[in-house]
Amino acid sequence: PGAFAWATLIVNVVGCLLIGVLMGVIARVGVGRLVRPFLGIGVLGGFTTFSTYVADIQQSLQVGAARTALAYLATTLLLALVSVWLGQNVVDRLWSAATARNTRSHSCPAVLR
Numbered sequence: 001p002g003a004f005a006w007a008t009l010i011v012n013v014v015g016c017l018l019i020g021v022l023m024g025v026i027a028r029v030g031v032g033r034l035v036r037p038f039l040g041i042g043v044l045g046g047f048t049t050f051s052t053y054v055a056d057i058q059q060s061l062q063v064g065a066a067r068t069a070l071a072y073l074a075t076t077l078l079l080a081l082v083s084v085w086l087g088q089n090v091v092d093r094l095w096s097a098a099t100a101r102n103t104r105s106h107s108c109p110a111v112l113r
Contacts, residue, residue, distance in 0.1 A: 002065035005056040008049050009076055015048030016080040020087020028095055 019040055026036050053076055060069035 001056075001059035002063040002068060003060075004068055004072055005053070008052050008056060009072070009079070012048050012050060012053060012076055013079045013083045015044050016083035017087045018047070019044050020084035020089075021091055022087075023084075024088040024091025024095070028091075 022039055022044065023036070026039075053072075057069045057073050060066070060072065
């Protein structure tokens with residue numbers, strides 16, 4: 001208690017990155033309506049440890065480490081949001097590049113026309 005919980009921070013940031021990737025892929029692929037909540041909330045929600053995050057903050061406050069608690073709270077929130085955004089943007093860019101590559105490879109060169 002009172003120390004910055006680096007392991008929990010890393011797990012939550014990785015989980016949020018994966019949630020961003022998942023949501024980016026799901027937005028482009030037709031899936032059943034229950035796939036998003038099952039994978040996003042169920043699987044990746046279980047992977048992340050936001051309940052531990054809250055308990056860590058509470059314990060830090062109880063032992064008088066308010067600065068650590070605030071820094072941990074803000075850092076986790078910021079990095080989690082950035083990670084979701086980054087995951088979706090990576091999927092967007094990769095998907096756009098793959099689509100452009102497929103479009104170019106299926107077009108006939110002018111020489112063959």
